[in-house]
Amino acid sequence: MIRIRRAQKSDAAAIGRVHVETWQATYAGLLPDALLAAMSDVRQSAWWQRLLADPGQARGVFVADDQEMGVVGFGSCGPVRDPPEGLDGTETRVGEVYTLYVEPDFQNIGLGRRLLDALFRQLRADGNDTAVLWMLADNPTRFFYEGMGGARCGERIDTMAGKDVEEVAYAWRNLDAPLIRRKLAAED
Template sequence: MIRIRRAKRDDASAIGRVHVETWQAAYAGLLPDAMLVGMSDVRQSAWWSRVLSDPGEARGVFVADDEDMGVVGFGSCGPARDLPEGLDGREVRVGEVYTLYVEPDFQNRGLGRRLLDALFRQLKAERCDTAILWMLAENPTRFFYEGLGGERVGERIDTLSGVDVEEIAYAWRSLTVPLVRRRLAAED
């Protein structure tokens, strides 16, 4: 049984581990090898511990918690930091999904969709009308977001470990319909 719940401070080490493992699996060949090899569970855990110590930031972090394995996925959200050019933040309040990662052995079980739904519910509770998510343009996970109704709304170049990478933004302009229902409706 895997449940989606709000993260607690003592989840920081598990989130840090999942963060490193999923980055190394998902971004091999997309990001510099030296960057991925140099990632540290200890540094990521310390960073997540700081995030989860701040009540304002912690309320936007959720985990997928397997009763046997512990934390196997996580996601975080909050106010939008960088709006794509095609999205006007003056007309609607925009939130952002900052992270969404599920361990490879637990993918394709609906956990990503459930985590994203929890993040969208949190953004809606914070009075957001729209959500955006930035990701590497070459990441095949983009098809997951497209399948859940994400609309490609922007692109940018970011620099990670001295390498320029293309990123794309997806937006969901309505947070009122749960993602699970959108997915089921799309499959009919």
């Protein structure tokens, strides 16, 4: 059984491990090999340890916790950092999904949907009516977000390890939309 729960400080090492594993699996060929090879469980775990030590930031971090394997996925959210130009101005409070990663062996069983639901609930509890998420334009996971009702609303170029990469933004303009809730409930 896998449950979605709020992350704790003691989850930092597991989140760091999943972070590195999923980046190396997902972004091979999309990001510079040197960047992916240089990733370290220790550095990522230390970064997550600092974040989870801050109660204000920790409240937006959730994990998928398998009772046998431990943490097999995670997601984080909070205030929007870089609003896409495609927002139309009717959004009053915009939050952002910063991360959402599930280990490859645990994908396609609904964990991403359940984590996204927890993140949307947190953003809504924090008073947001809209959520955005930035991702690499060539990442095939974009189809998951489109299937979950995300609408493409922006583009930008970012530089990672000296390489320019195209990113796209998706938006959910009503975090209480029945489409999102029905899809999540039907596929759990």
